[in-house]
Amino acid sequence: MTRFHTDALTRRQLLGAGAALGALGLAGCATPGGPSIGRVVVVGGGYGGATAARYLRLWGGNVDVTLVERNASFVSCPISNLVLAGAKRIEDVTRGYEGLRAAGVKVVQGEVTAVDAAGKKVRLAGGGELPYDRLIVAPGIDFMWEQVGGLQAAVDSGRIMHSWKAGPQTVALRRQLEAMPDGGVYALCIPLAPYRCPPGPYERACMVAAYFKQSKPKSKVLVLDANPDITSKAGLFRKAWADHYKDIVEYRGNAALKSVDGLTAKLEFEDVKASVLNVVPSQRAGDLARTAGLVNMNNRWVGVNWLTMESTAVPGVHVIGDATFSAPAMPKSGHMANQHAKVAAAAVIALLKGEPVNQTPVVMNTCYSFVTTRDVVHVASVHQYDSADKTFKTVPGSGGLSAAANQVEGRYALSWAQNIWADALAG
Amino acid sequence: MKSPLPLALRAAALLAGLATGPAMAQDANLARNLAASCANCHGTNGHARGDMKPLAGMPADKLLAMIADYKSGAQPATIMHQISKGYTDAQIKAIAGYFAAQKAAGK
Numbered sequence: 001m002t003r004f005h006t007d008a009l010t011r012r013q014l015l016g017a018g019a020a021l022g023a024l025g026l027a028g029c030a031t032p033g034g035p036s037i038g039r040v041v042v043v044g045g046g047y048g049g050a051t052a053a054r055y056l057r058l059w060g061g062n063v064d065v066t067l068v069e070r071n072a073s074f075v076s077c078p079i080s081n082l083v084l085a086g087a088k089r090i091e092d093v094t095r096g097y098e099g100l101r102a103a104g105v106k107v108v109q110g111e112v113t114a115v116d117a118a119g120k121k122v123r124l125a126g127g128g129e130l131p132y133d134r135l136i137v138a139p140g141i142d143f144m145w146e147q148v149g150g151l152q153a154a155v156d157s158g159r160i161m162h163s164w165k166a167g168p169q170t171v172a173l174r175r176q177l178e179a180m181p182d183g184g185v186y187a188l189c190i191p192l193a194p195y196r197c198p199p200g201p202y203e204r205a206c207m208v209a210a211y212f213k214q215s216k217p218k219s220k221v222l223v224l225d226a227n228p229d230i231t232s233k234a235g236l237f238r239k240a241w242a243d244h245y246k247d248i249v250e251y252r253g254n255a256a257l258k259s260v261d262g263l264t265a266k267l268e269f270e271d272v273k274a275s276v277l278n279v280v281p282s283q284r285a286g287d288l289a290r291t292a293g294l295v296n297m298n299n300r301w302v303g304v305n306w307l308t309m310e311s312t313a314v315p316g317v318h319v320i321g322d323a324t325f326s327a328p329a330m331p332k333s334g335h336m337a338n339q340h341a342k343v344a345a346a347a348v349i350a351l352l353k354g355e356p357v358n359q360t361p362v363v364m365n366t367c368y369s370f371v372t373t374r375d376v377v378h379v380a381s382v383h384q385y386d387s388a389d390k391t392f393k394t395v396p397g398s399g400g401l402s403a404a405a406n407q408v409e410g411r412y413a414l415s416w417a418q419n420i421w422a423d424a425l426a427g
Numbered sequence: 428m429k430s431p432l433p434l435a436l437r438a439a440a441l442l443a444g445l446a447t448g449p450a451m452a453q454d455a456n457l458a459r460n461l462a463a464s465c466a467n468c469h470g471t472n473g474h475a476r477g478d479m480k481p482l483a484g485m486p487a488d489k490l491l492a493m494i495a496d497y498k499s500g501a502q503p504a505t506i507m508h509q510i511s512k513g514y515t516d517a518q519i520k521a522i523a524g525y526f527a528a529q530k531a532a533g534k
Contacts, residue, residue, distance in 0.1 A: 382513020
């Protein structure tokens with residue numbers, strides 16, 4: 001969730017990190033209270049990876065945990081659509097890793113370029129290596145640029161934003177919206193499911209519309225969805241658009257983007273010229289999953305054993321979050337990644353200690369979406385492990401949607417963020 | 428849930444303090460793991476922030492009664508009536524026991 005292609009790491013920092021890591025190396029653990037039960041490297045410090053690192057320390061006692069993350073801070077995708085509305089600043093959805101450091105996690109800002117599963121070590125950009133007994137990979141998603149002609153060049157040039165990894169892209173899209181003259185068209189292209197955060201694009205349409213309603217009332221939000229219909233909370237979003245943004249939001253299903261030309265979105269049968277074009281590209285497991293040989297489902301996602309989150313392709317490597325091939329009706333969300341992380345942390349600790357792994361894990365998801373800057377709708381689900389089918393299944397009769405958008409859940413949504421950020425980052 | 432009975436027995440044993448040795452450790456981990464699925468909203472070990480209800484230190488019978496009312500509809504809710512129905516009674520008991528054993532904030 002928090003990765004970008006800017007690499008702020010200097011050679012000196014990397015060497016320093018390598019030296020520090022070497023010091024903990026094979027000599028066992030410096031943690032007080034006994035010898036280390038093992039070394040765990042966690043790659044990726046988003047919702048999944050950060051939570052895994054935190055809970056390994058919380059539950060594991062003397063376990064050496066190293067978290068490798070590209071970015072200096074955690075930037076949350078959830079709540080970041082409020083930055084587009086102008087209701088939050090990017091700083092409001094940004095948190096540091098100091099809490100994890102205080103909890104005994106060695107946080108290394110860096111990039112893992114390769115996994116040597118046979119040698120049980122990961123290689124860092126710049127040459128360092130980190131040995132592990134168990135590896136947890138939380139690579140998030142990367143984009144399938146090849147599906148839309150001209151898209152990667154347009155995003156690289158800064159003309160088109162995806163803003164589907166929160167951070168500089170979020171800020172840049174907000175600037176484009178601010179610079180857009182009143183009367184302009186903001187077009188949002190949504191890929192076919194599955195993608196990260198099913199209701200996210202529709203929430204984004206609401207947040208941009210809320211900004212237009214207040215500041216640029218002659219402007220339009222045009223939603224071009226490759227899916228036949230809204231993929232999540234459909235009735236609630238449709239009602240929000242009718243109630244609040246009647247002359248602002250226009251929705252078109254079955255409107256798959258084929259290519260981009262300047263700020264023109266080329267669909268199968270028509271061209272749509274936008275003032276601001278925001279394309280959410282199709283997604284797959286993050287690059288590291290591919291280079292590590294973890295991608296074994298549909299050439300796109302990572303298959304896992306749901307009791308341990310261990311990869312079905314590479315032993316000793318556990319994979320969590322959006323990169324996994326989802327269980328039935330399991331969303332790709334920050335909340336779910338946090339829940340995966342706890343299953344993985346418990347299993348890794350049990351495996352390191354030679355204890356039995358929990359055979360009855362339960363995970364759940366709550367997703368709040370803002371339809372105005374104060375009114376929120378949710379979708380929730382609970383997933384119990386089914387030992388016969390070896391997967392998580394939703395519990396019949398549980399879960400569901402908000403009856404209607406409301407401001408009580410607007411407060412809960414912000415409290416949810418406070419709590420899950422603290423849960424993941426120990427701060 | 429394919430096997431609610433053994434789970435119920437284990438949870439009951441845990442609450443009654445009858446389990447011993449490795450079995451007890453496993454049950455304790457089970458309660459801990461289940462309770463961790465609440466932490467996203469209710470805070471790590473039930474130490475909630477903001478508008479969410481803190482669960483740390485809440486007496487088990489109070490939490491059990493609350494969940495029963497969410498499940499039955501006696502207590503209206505925005506979301507807990509939907510989430511509570513995803514957990515078995517034995518799981519709810521284990522979760523309630525875990526949070527009751529946590530230190531409440533400021534105590």
